Amino acid sequence: MTEVVVHELAKSFRVRDAGGRSAVAQLVRPRYAVKEAVRGVSFTIGRGEMVAYLGPNGAGKSTTIKCLAGILAPTSGTVRVGGLTPVRQRKELARRVGVVFGHKTSLWWDVPVLDTYQLLRRVYDLPRARFEARLELLRDTLGLAEFERTPARQLSLGQRMRADLGAALLHGPSVLFLDEPTVGLDVLAKESLRTFIRRTNETEGLTVLLTTHDMRDVEELCQRILVIDHGRLVFDGTPAEITRRWVPWTEITLEVARPVPPMAGDGIEEVAREPGRCTVRFTRSRYSLPEVMAVLANHYPVLDCRVNEPTIEAVVRRMYESSATLPASRRPQP
Amino acid sequence: MTSAVGHGGRVLLAFAWQGARTSTAYTTAYWMELLNAAVRVFAVVTVWAVLYRSYPQQFPVTGGQTKTYAAVTQLTAVMLTWWSGAHHRIARQVRDGTLYVDLLRPVSYPFQLLCWELGESAARLGLVVLPAGIPLFVLLGLGPPGSAAGGLLSAASTVLSFVLLYECNFLVGLVVFRTLSLKGVQHAYHALITLLSGLWIPLWLYPGPLAAISQVLPFRSIFYTPAAVYVGYLDGPAAVRACAVQLGWAVVLWLGLEAGWAGTRRALSAQGG
Ligand SMILES: Nc1ncnc2c1ncn2[C@@H]1O[C@H](COP(=O)(O)OP(=O)(O)OP(=O)(O)O)[C@@H](O)[C@H]1O
Ligand SMILES: [Mg+2]
Numbered sequence: 001m002t003e004v005v006v007h008e009l010a011k012s013f014r015v016r017d018a019g020g021r022s023a024v025a026q027l028v029r030p031r032y033a034v035k036e037a038v039r040g041v042s043f044t045i046g047r048g049e050m051v052a053y054l055g056p057n058g059a060g061k062s063t064t065i066k067c068l069a070g071i072l073a074p075t076s077g078t079v080r081v082g083g084l085t086p087v088r089q090r091k092e093l094a095r096r097v098g099v100v101f102g103h104k105t106s107l108w109w110d111v112p113v114l115d116t117y118q119l120l121r122r123v124y125d126l127p128r129a130r131f132e133a134r135l136e137l138l139r140d141t142l143g144l145a146e147f148e149r150t151p152a153r154q155l156s157l158g159q160r161m162r163a164d165l166g167a168a169l170l171h172g173p174s175v176l177f178l179d180e181p182t183v184g185l186d187v188l189a190k191e192s193l194r195t196f197i198r199r200t201n202e203t204e205g206l207t208v209l210l211t212t213h214d215m216r217d218v219e220e221l222c223q224r225i226l227v228i229d230h231g232r233l234v235f236d237g238t239p240a241e242i243t244r245r246w247v248p249w250t251e252i253t254l255e256v257a258r259p260v261p262p263m264a265g266d267g268i269e270e271v272a273r274e275p276g277r278c279t280v281r282f283t284r285s286r287y288s289l290p291e292v293m294a295v296l297a298n299h300y301p302v303l304d305c306r307v308n309e310p311t312i313e314a315v316v317r318r319m320y321e322s323s324a325t326l327p328a329s330r331r332p333q334p
Numbered sequence: 335m336t337s338a339v340g341h342g343g344r345v346l347l348a349f350a351w352q353g354a355r356t357s358t359a360y361t362t363a364y365w366m367e368l369l370n371a372a373v374r375v376f377a378v379v380t381v382w383a384v385l386y387r388s389y390p391q392q393f394p395v396t397g398g399q400t401k402t403y404a405a406v407t408q409l410t411a412v413m414l415t416w417w418s419g420a421h422h423r424i425a426r427q428v429r430d431g432t433l434y435v436d437l438l439r440p441v442s443y444p445f446q447l448l449c450w451e452l453g454e455s456a457a458r459l460g461l462v463v464l465p466a467g468i469p470l471f472v473l474l475g476l477g478p479p480g481s482a483a484g485g486l487l488s489a490a491s492t493v494l495s496f497v498l499l500y501e502c503n504f505l506v507g508l509v510v511f512r513t514l515s516l517k518g519v520q521h522a523y524h525a526l527i528t529l530l531s532g533l534w535i536p537l538w539l540y541p542g543p544l545a546a547i548s549q550v551l552p553f554r555s556i557f558y559t560p561a562a563v564y565v566g567y568l569d570g571p572a573a574v575r576a577c578a579v580q581l582g583w584a585v586v587l588w589l590g591l592e593a594g595w596a597g598t599r600r601a602l603s604a605q606g607g
Contacts, residue, residue, distance in 0.1 A: 013605060071434045073603040087603055094440035106435040110356050122348035123441050125341050151359075 003175055003207040004045040004068065008077035010231075011038040011063050037063040039231035040077065047174070050201055050208040052222040056320045060231040061211040062101075065179050068209070069099045081175060095124060098168030102180035105160055106167055107152035113163045114148040117170055124171040131170075138166045141196050158189035165193065169200065176200075178210035182217055194220050215313040227316075229323045239312055246318050247310040249281045252292070257301035268295060345441055346449050353453020357461060364461070371412045371466040378404045378534075379474055394538050399565040402476045403536050405467070406561040410492060411533055413455050413463045416499050416556075417524065420447050424507030425516040434602075444504060444595050451500055480566020487573055491560035494580040499556050501587035502527075508594045511601065526551075532558025538567060552583040 017033035038060040045051050055061050066072040067079050070086030070093050079086055082096045100106070107116050121131045139145055142162045147155055155163060161181060168176065178197075182190045198221055200206050212218065218225060218239065225242055227235035235242055255277055262270040262278070267286040272279040278300065282292045289307065296302060358364055382404045386397045393400055424447070427433040436443055470476070479485030502523075509519045528534060531553040540548060548554045559576045562568040568576050 066434070069438060071437055071603065073600075090437070091440040094438055099438050101435070104431055104435055106432075106438070108352075110359060111352060115352060115355065119348050119352055120439075122345045123439050123446075125344070125440075 001047040002044045003047045003049075003082055004043075004209065005078070005080040006044070006064070006068070007042050007079075009038055009041045009064065009067060009074050009079055010036070010076045011060075011067055011072060012036045012075050036231055038067070038228075041228060041231070041233045042077075043226055043233065043236055045207060045209060047207055048201065048205040049224060050197075050222050051210070051224045051226060052218040053209055053211045053226050053228065054218070054316060055211075055228040056323070059228045061228060062179050064228070065099070065177050065209070065211065069097065069177055070094075095171060096173055097175045097177060098171070098173040099177045100161075100164050100168045100179065100181050102161065102178070102183040105152060105164055107160070107163055109153050110151050112149050112151050113144065113155070113166075116152065116163075116167060120167060120170050126171060130172075134170060134172060138169065141199060142166050143192070158185050161185060161189070161193060162196075165196065172204075174205070175207045176209075178208065178212075180211055180213065182212060182214050190214065190216070197221060215311065215316060218312050225312075227319065229320075234323070235319070242319075243310050243312070243315050244284075246315045246322075248285060249283050250289075250310065251279055251281045251308040252296065253277060253279045253306045253308060254296065254300055254302050255304040257303055260300055263296075263299050265295070268292060342441075342445065345445075346452060349446075349449035350453035350456050353450060353455075354457035354460070357454060357457040368462055368466055371409070371462050372470060374412070375405050375408045375466065375470050376474070378408050379470075379476070392539070395536075395565065395567055398475075398477050399567060400536070401474065402565045403561045403567075405470065405474070405476050406488075406564050407533050407557045409463050409467045410495065410557060410560060412466075413458050414496060414499050415454075415458070416503070416527060419503035420451055420500055421503045421507035421510070421516060421520065421523075423447060423450070424504070425510045428510050428514065437602075442595075444591060447504065448500055452496065455496055477565070479564050480569055484563055484566050484569055484573060487577060488560050488564040491563055491577050491580060494577065494584055495556050495560050497584045498552060498580065498587065501584065501591050502552070502556075504591050505587070505594055508598055511598050527553055527556070530554060531556045532561065536562070536567075538562070552587065555580040555583050 013035045014032045015035045017031050019031060019033075021031070041060070041064060053061050053064065063072065067074050068081055068086060070090040073087045081093060084093045084096070086093050107113065108119070111119070117131075117135060121128075126134070139148070142165065144163065144166060147159045147163070150159075152160060152163065165181065176197075181197075182193055185193065194217060197208060197210075201208055201221075208221070210217065210221070222239070224238060225235065226233060227242070235245075237245075251271070262273065263280060264270065267283040269281055270278055271281045280292075280296060287295075293305075296305075379401045382400050383397065386393055386400045390397070395403075424433075427436065433443075436446055439446065479488060506516075506519055506523050510516055513519065530537075530548045530551055532548075533556075537545065537548055537554055537558045548558075555576075559568070559580055563573045563576065
């Protein structure tokens with residue numbers, strides 16, 4: 001069952017472009033430039049999948065999410081969520097999806113959280129019994145009880161995000177779009193949010209698409225990663241695949257008894273050295289770990305060693321760095 | 335269809351209830367509001383009493399009617415808080431970007447806003463207008479409605495006033511999407527209301543040209559009509575006709591609002607919030 005279909009999605013904005021002209025000229029006869037935020041993105045997401053949507057600042061992530069949520073109309077291409085066309089069938093869509101924008105709250109500012117939920121019960125027209133059961137569940141899993149009578153404006157960021165997540169899931173949507181849900185949260189708050197999302201995914205088969213700049217979110221939640229850059233999809237695959245492709249090596253840090261000349265073999269090379277310690281990098285496709293260990297033990301007087309598997313963080317950093325050095329048009333297409 | 339109406343009604347009630355609770359959330363502010371309302375009504379009634387005593391021959395109504403008209407319009411104004419209605423809420427939501435959050439809900443944005451405003455107005459009616467108004471009416475010796483029918487019609491007319499004012503405010507609010515600021519428009523708009531709605535000056539005092547202008551605009555229906563019906567200056571067929579005009583404007587402006595909002599929605603979904 002596919003839940004989300006994005007086909008050749010493009011979205012451009014018209015922005016005022018003074019182009020060195022005077023403010024008066026711009027006022028009298030405004031000139032516009034076209035900003036292409038998303039340029040031909042295609043992917044599908046199956047029911048129950050949790051997918052990370054990554055990309056550097058300004059890549060087009062939020063724009064895509066807004067198109068999926070029915071806030072923005074695509075300039076071209078098609079978008080379907082749960083079989084619906086977002087902008088045209090916005091109200092039906094609203095009943096089936098939940099959306100959280102980490103930077104914006106959906107809670108009414110002066111209203112206690114519980115009262116907001118009561119209002120949402122009316123807005124979504126939920127039967128009382130179903131609402132109560134749902135609320136009970138959210139109360140437990142999100143720990144709402146401690147602040148449910150507090151107006152939104154008095155909540156800490158972590159509490160607000162939990163309350164927002166609760167609000168997005170109150171009506172039991174089957175798809176959840178999260179735009180930077182963990183932004184600004186402390187380690188524990190992030191952890192509890194992730195646990196909640198994972199559990200909801202497992203128990204309700206919730207489909208989740210989330211954007212984030214915190215790679216721990218990806219490691220802990222997502223089996224699949226989409227990467228967008230300058231409005232184009234540059235990767236679609238598993239965390240293992242993205243690692244294989246962008247960081248095809250593994251590093252080993254060795255404690256050595258005495259200095260020896262650096263190793264520079266074929267597919268194994270020393271990349272850093274401090275007193276008493278060397279870091280060696282090997283290409284995973286060429287050697288297995290035991291083979292490398294044997295070679296290293298031969299060359300270095302090894303006292304101890306530590307294997308540094310590449311983190312998603314490092315992989316993504318490399319990706320973003322390499323994309324920044326190439327102009328968009330010359331970047332290799334996948 | 336009936337289920338949609340039922341749903342709308344339930345949303346309306348829930349928001350009204352919430353509006354009442356939010357209005358009473360700040361106790362100090364509440365007492366100040368009550369005091370402010372009382373002072374305001376007292377002051378305006380006093381001014382008109384003095385004016386009437388000085389130039390009784392200028393007035394087509396009695397002194398009692400003049401004072402009552404002043405009190406009714408001021409209390410209605412307090413209930414509707416026309417100076418900070420939907421247009422301010424829209425401006426704030428455009429500024430802080432929370433508008434598109436409201437677009438994510440399965441209820442239309444104009445309807446959501448209407449519910450909020452209605453809730454808050456209903457709350458102010460119960461919590462401010464009646465507690466301040468009833469003692470003042472007794473204290474200042476102000477009159478009951480001209481007739482029972484006039485009283486009922488005036489109450490119905492006040493509901494239409496609420497709707498009309500909401501529509502005007504919303505339409506003004508739509509301008510914010512183009513200008514990103516309410517400043518200029520708001521001054522012009524508030525000047526129009528002050529001059530042509532009968533809020534400060536009963537329209538029966540207006541000279542020919544100004545009266546003619548006020549005739550063709552919707553603003554007179556907001557404050558003048560319910561108050562003039564209440565004091566009995568408009569009664570019988572004239573009162574019914576004035577309320578029919580109100581209803582007509584309410585329908586026309588609602589269509590305008592829907593069209594304006596549809597256009598803004600299109601622009602928003604092309605350009606983002
Ligand atoms: N309403 C708008 N009007 C004009 N340009 C816009 C608008 N919204 C986004 N853009 C532009 O489109 C591009 C993509 O923006 P988007 O918000 O989708 O990026 P993002 O991937 O979410 O970035 P971030 O990680 O910083 O949140 C940016 O260059 C941005 O300036
Ligand atoms: Mg973003």
